[in-house]
Amino acid sequence: SLSVIQGTKIVRCDSCKSYINPFITFLDNTRWRCSICFRVND
Numbered sequence: 567s568l569s570v571i572q573g574t575k576i577v578r579c580d581s582c583k584s585y586i587n588p589f590i591t592f593l594d595n596t597r598w599r600c601s602i603c604f605r606v607n608d
Contacts, residue, residue, distance in 0.1 A: 581605040 569592055571577065577586040579600040589601035599606050 577607075579603060579605055580607050 568588065571586070578584065579586075579602065582600060582603040582605070584600060584602040586598070587601060591599040591601070593599060593606065597606055597608055
């Protein structure tokens with residue numbers, strides 16, 4: 567199942583600027599790991 571993110575902001579990676587996608591990994595309620603560059607984002 568996919569997690570639902572609340573908010574209207576389009577979420578992108580801070581490092582490579584890729585968009586959030588089904589292949590990212592959620593680490594907790596606010597942090598996720600980019601599937602392109604593997605950076606942990608808040």
